[in-house]
Amino acid sequence: MAEIVVRNLRKEFGDFTAVQSSTFTIEDGEFFMLLGPSGCGKTTTLRMIAGLELPSAGEILIDGEDCSQRPASQRDIAFVFQMFALYPHMNVRRNISYPLVSQGMPRRAVREKVAEVARILDIEDILERPVGGLSGGDRQRVALGRAIVRDPKCFLMDEPLGALDAEFRERMAEELRALHDRMGATTVYVTHDQLEAMQMGDKIVVMNHGVIEQFGKPQDIYDNPATLFVAEFIGSPSMNFLPFHGQREAGAREVALDGIPAGVPQLREAFEGDMIYGVRPEHIRLSDTAAYRGEIVASEYLGTTQIVSLITPNGPLKARIDAAQRAEAGEAVGLEFDGRTVTLFDQASGRALKTALNEGLGHG
Amino acid sequence: MAEVRLNGISKAFGATLAVDNVTMTTPDGAFVVLLGPTGAGKTTTLRLIAGLEQPDRGEIEIDGRSVADLTPAQRNVAMVFQQYSLYPHMTVRQNLAFPLRAPILNTPEPEIARKVAEVAETLRIAHKLDNKATALSGGEMQRVSIGRALVREPSIYLMDEPLSSLDAKLRSDLRIELKRIQASLGATLLYVTHDQIEAMTMATHVGVLDRGRLVQFGTPREIYENPVSLTVAGRLGLPRINALPADLFAGAPRAAHTIGLRPEHIQQGEGEPCEVVRIEHLGDQTRLHLRLAGHAIVTLTDIHTDLEPGATVAIRPRNALYFDAQGARVG
Numbered sequence: 001m002a003e004i005v006v007r008n009l010r011k012e013f014g015d016f017t018a019v020q021s022s023t024f025t026i027e028d029g030e031f032f033m034l035l036g037p038s039g040c041g042k043t044t045t046l047r048m049i050a051g052l053e054l055p056s057a058g059e060i061l062i063d064g065e066d067c068s069q070r071p072a073s074q075r076d077i078a079f080v081f082q083m084f085a086l087y088p089h090m091n092v093r094r095n096i097s098y099p100l101v102s103q104g105m106p107r108r109a110v111r112e113k114v115a116e117v118a119r120i121l122d123i124e125d126i127l128e129r130p131v132g133g134l135s136g137g138d139r140q141r142v143a144l145g146r147a148i149v150r151d152p153k154c155f156l157m158d159e160p161l162g163a164l165d166a167e168f169r170e171r172m173a174e175e176l177r178a179l180h181d182r183m184g185a186t187t188v189y190v191t192h193d194q195l196e197a198m199q200m201g202d203k204i205v206v207m208n209h210g211v212i213e214q215f216g217k218p219q220d221i222y223d224n225p226a227t228l229f230v231a232e233f234i235g236s237p238s239m240n241f242l243p244f245h246g247q248r249e250a251g252a253r254e255v256a257l258d259g260i261p262a263g264v265p266q267l268r269e270a271f272e273g274d275m276i277y278g279v280r281p282e283h284i285r286l287s288d289t290a291a292y293r294g295e296i297v298a299s300e301y302l303g304t305t306q307i308v309s310l311i312t313p314n315g316p317l318k319a320r321i322d323a324a325q326r327a328e329a330g331e332a333v334g335l336e337f338d339g340r341t342v343t344l345f346d347q348a349s350g351r352a353l354k355t356a357l358n359e360g361l362g363h364g
Numbered sequence: 365m366a367e368v369r370l371n372g373i374s375k376a377f378g379a380t381l382a383v384d385n386v387t388m389t390t391p392d393g394a395f396v397v398l399l400g401p402t403g404a405g406k407t408t409t410l411r412l413i414a415g416l417e418q419p420d421r422g423e424i425e426i427d428g429r430s431v432a433d434l435t436p437a438q439r440n441v442a443m444v445f446q447q448y449s450l451y452p453h454m455t456v457r458q459n460l461a462f463p464l465r466a467p468i469l470n471t472p473e474p475e476i477a478r479k480v481a482e483v484a485e486t487l488r489i490a491h492k493l494d495n496k497a498t499a500l501s502g503g504e505m506q507r508v509s510i511g512r513a514l515v516r517e518p519s520i521y522l523m524d525e526p527l528s529s530l531d532a533k534l535r536s537d538l539r540i541e542l543k544r545i546q547a548s549l550g551a552t553l554l555y556v557t558h559d560q561i562e563a564m565t566m567a568t569h570v571g572v573l574d575r576g577r578l579v580q581f582g583t584p585r586e587i588y589e590n591p592v593s594l595t596v597a598g599r600l601g602l603p604r605i606n607a608l609p610a611d612l613f614a615g616a617p618r619a620a621h622t623i624g625l626r627p628e629h630i631q632q633g634e635g636e637p638c639e640v641v642r643i644e645h646l647g648d649q650t651r652l653h654l655r656l657a658g659h660a661i662v663t664l665t666d667i668h669t670d671l672e673p674g675a676t677v678a679i680r681p682r683n684a685l686y687f688d689a690q691g692a693r694v695g
Contacts, residue, residue, distance in 0.1 A: 166559065167401070181642065198646045219668070222647030235647050237536065282648045298540050300565035303588045303601050304628045307565075309540060320648065323585075 002063045002153035002186050003028045004049060009058035009068075011044050018044040020210045021058070026188060026203070031180050033201035034190045037233070041210040042190045043158055049188060050156050051075045062153060078147035082159040086131045086142055093127045096145040103150075117149045120179065136164055137172060144179070154186035161196065173200055194234050198222070206230050216361065224358040225343060228350035231278050237307060239278045242314035243347060247272035254339065258313035260292045263339020265357035274347035277314070281307065283338040284319035286327065290334030299327045310335070366427035366519040366552055367392045368413060373422030375408055382408040384576035385422070390520075390569070393550045395543065397563040399599060400573035406556040409573070410522050413554065415439050427519055437468065442513035446525040448505045450497040456508055457493040460484065463516050483511045486545055503534040507541075514545070521546075521553040527562065539565055560600050564588070572596050594622060594691040603627050603651060603662045605685075612636070612657060613681050617695040620686035627651070630663040635680030640671050654679065 004026040011019040019041040026032045034042040047053040049060055051072035060068040067075050086095050093114060100110045118124045121141045126134065131142060140160065147155055160176070161169045177200045180187055191197055197204050198218045206213045206221065206229075214226040225231035231239040244257055249270045254261045257277060264277075286308070294310035294317060301323060308319045308327045312335065319335070321327065344353040352358060368390040375383040383405045390396045398406040411417045413424060415436035424431050431439050442463075450459050460480045464471040471479075484490040487507045492500060497508065506526060513521055527535045527542075543566045546553050557563060563570050564584045572580045572587065572595075580592045584600070591597035597605045606627070610620035613636065638654035638661065650669055654661040654677060663679065665671065686695040 177642070195646065199644055217645075219645035219647065219650075222645070236532065238533075280648065298544065300539070301584050302561070302564055304626075 003061075004154065004186065004188070005059070005061040005064075006045075006049070007059040007061070009045065009048060009060065010056045011041075011048060011053060012056045017210055019048070019055075022205075022207075022212050024205055024212065024215050026186060028186055029184045030202045031177065031187045031200055032189065033197040033204045034188065034207065035192070035194060035197040035201075035204050035233075036207035037192055039209075040207040042192075042205075042207050045207070046156055046158055046188060046190045050077055050079050052079075076153045078150055078152040078155050080143055080147045080155065080157040080160045082162045086139060086146075088132055091128055091130050092123065092134075092142050092145075095131055095142055096127075096149050099146060099150050113149055114145075117145045120148065120182065121145050137168055140164070140172060144176075148179075148183070152185070154188065157187065157189045159191055160189075162191075162193075169196075176200065195236065198234070206233060208233075220361060223341070224352070224361050225278070226352050226358075226361075228276065228278075228345050231343060231345070231352075235280060237281050237318045237320075239280050239343070240284070240317045241345075242277040242279070242312065242317065243274065244277060244314060245274055255344070257292060262292065262337055262342075264342045264344055265340055265355040267344070268354035268356065268359050271344075271346065271353055275353070276345040276347050277337075278343040278345055278352075279337050280341060281318045281320040283341045284317070284321075285336040285338075286319065286321055286325065287334045287336045290336045292335045292337075293332055294335050296327055296329050296331045296333060298329055367425075368520055368552065368554065369423075369425040370409070370413075371423040371425070373409075373412060373419040373424060375405075375412060375417060375419050381576050383412065383419070386573075386576075386578045387422075388571055388578055388581055390552060390554060392552055395546050395553045395555065395566055395568045396571060397555045397557060397567035397569070398571045398573055399557060399560065399563040401558055403575075404573040405576040406558075406573055407524055410443075410524055410554060410556050413439075413520070414441050414443050414522050440516075440519045442516050442518040442521050444510055444513050444521070444523040444526045446528055448509035448529075450505055450508055450512075452496070452498045455494050455496055456484075456489060456500070459497050459508055460493075460511050460515055463512055469516075479515045483514045486514065486548075487511050487541070503530055503538065506530060506538070510542070514549075519552070521551055523553065523555045525557050525559075526555075528557070528559065535562075542566065560602070564600060570600075572599055591624075591685065592693050594624060594687045594693075597624050597685060597687075601626055603664075606630075606661050606663075607687075608656075608659050608661065610686060612659065613684075615681075616684075617686055619688050619694045621689040622687040622691070623681065624685035624687060625661070625681050626683075626685075627663045629681065629683045630661070631680045631682045632663070632665065632677055633680075635678045637676050637678050640673050640675045640677055642673055643669065643671060652677070 007023050009019055009022040034045055036042045048055050051070055055068050059066050096114050097110050118127055123141050161172050173196055201218055204218055204221055205215045208229050214221055214230045222234055246255055248267055250267050252267045254263050294312040296308055296310050298309045300307045304323055305320050306323045308321060310317045370386050370388045373383060373386050400406050412419050457480055461476050464476045484493055489504060489507050527538055567584055570584050570587050571578055574595050580587055580596045588600045594607060606625040608623050610616035610623045616623060636656055638656040641655050642653040644651040650665050650667045652663050652665045688694045
């Protein structure tokens with residue numbers, strides 16, 4: 001079990017800076033997500049925690065001990081890769097036993113440990129099978145088994161579900177999280193899939209271009225994105241961005257979209273210039289009486305809800321509404337925004353303006 | 365455009381019955397999505413219609429005529445595959461024009477230019493017409509390969525998971541796009557996927573396939589609200605429907621073996637006490653993982669709930685679906 005502290009961590013590859021200066025703390029027992037698009041520096045960060053890359057600057061403390069310049073073998077971590085690397089000529093049991101045997105653990109102890117891991121992963125019935133004929137899911141379970149069997153201080157996982165198909169990924173994600181809840185080991189997990197991050201993580205770090213854009217609990221990040229990038233990356237469909245120009249003093253509770261008042265959480269700073277009104281699809285209601293109008297372009301049925309695409313004076317917009325409500329393409333409708341949930345952004349910098357909703361939350 | 369009728373078609377590969385006595389009518393102008401897991405027979409059905417495979421039994425009619433003796437080319441169908449297959453040494457314009465230059469069609473050049481421009485406009489790739497196919501992003505390449513199907517004005521379009529290799533954002537854009545194009549052309553389209561979101565959002569009709577059999581055919585809403593079996597009920601809806609022993613709650617019909625409860629059909633506050641196992645915050649919804657007498661149940665709750673693992677929540681079914689021991693719907 002371990003707490004991992006990352007301080008001012010930086011990594012350069014020649015002229016390219018993969019990680020600028022990351023600082024965050026992973027608490028003991030946490031399921032921690034490094035989330036971002038490809039090239040954002042998340043895998044490099046994970047590889048530095050593992051000791052597979054040495055940082056250009058900064059510290060990594062595992063349980064209070066600085067190990068940033070130590071090789072992987074001296075860090076007591078277990079790494080699970082996207083491509084499950086199993087020994088093809090060995091059966092499941094020998095694959096899982098291997099890390100213990102190579103540590104010189106006595107045979108009887110290895111047997112007991114493997115039995116325990118097989119029970120946790122529910123693969124007792126395939127222990128004597130060759131790994132060649134296994135399904136993708138079973139192979140991934142065996143790879144996990146090999147990581148768990150050593151009782152490492154923490155698990156580092158690099159998109160372990162990335163190669164699986166959607167339906168199976170959902171199941172494995174649940175399994176992994178349940179496994180974590182049983183074992184309680186600190187886990188650092190890299191993914192580019194925002195849903196996976198929301199679903200499994202206790203905390204999320206959102207990275208972009210080597211910089212941490214935001215760090216926090218999944219729901220806090222969703223409700224209060226610190227930047228336009230985070231707001232667009234987290235949530236599906238994404239938050240709607242309605243650009244407008246305006247000037248507001250601190251204390252204001254509304255802005256004007258196309259000349260029509262639209263509510264916002266009380267502003268804690270003054271701003272003048274180009275702004276973006278950020279509103280999530282589920283915080284928009286179709287209403288006949290609302291003054292702000294849009295035209296329906298398409299609607300997508302999703303069972304209990306539907307996603308309605310519209311064109312508004314401030315650009316395209318998607319609303320998530322009840323599936324029972326009528327929404328026909330071509331129809332002009334009024335739109336009501338739940339102002340209490342809105343985030344306002346400075347269009348130029350992409351930064352969220354301070355409001356009653358997001359004050360006090362740590363940003364990047 | 366044309367109606368497509370399948371009358372009792374079957375196709376086996378060795379000992380595996382890939383398509384088992386499927387009868388289905390795709391009305392003229394319909395967007396039919398064949399939905400099912402890997403190995404359900406979706407792609408084989410599509411290939412049988414295209415003429416890339418011959419059925420062992422049964423008959424296929426396109427526009428009222430049997431196509432048994434027609435080659436794939438004579439059937440006048442356009443097919444789009446999951447993997448876009450463009451000619452890498454050609455420009456987008458040349459790729460789009462290629463199907464029209466087939467000797468059998470003998471299309472005049474001005475006509476080709478007009479069609480290509482029109483399709484490029486529809487697919488919003490007009491500004492890329494003179495780019496090499498290899499200089500496009502994945503989404504653009506897939507749009508070009510859809511465009512190659514569109515230029516031909518075939519009697520039907522057949523698409524085999526055309527969006528599955530694209531990233532999530534692009535997929536959601538192209539879903540709307542494809543639906544819009546199909547509607548504006550009035551095209552008959554058969555579309556294969558294992559992605560339930562695509563099925564629900566695009567289809568006028570969904571055909572659910574399971575081990576080669578067509579188990580239900582209807583509008584997305586009919587299939588979601590009124591599934592004929594537990595298998596079908598599990599194919600649509602996220603989180604998945606909860607399948608539990610029928611006697612877990614009072615009020616099940618006599619024949620019921622399993623109660624199917626969609627997450628939104630569980631009422632909280634009264635009924636059977638459950639233990640909260642985990643709370644999953646997905647942003648726009650919060651999922652509650654419960655345990656009742658050893659059974660896992662997933663339901664939705666208030667987005668900013670203050671429930672914690674270990675708490676107790678009482679639940680009661682609402683609008684439950686019931687299934688017999690074989691999984692057939694009984695109430």
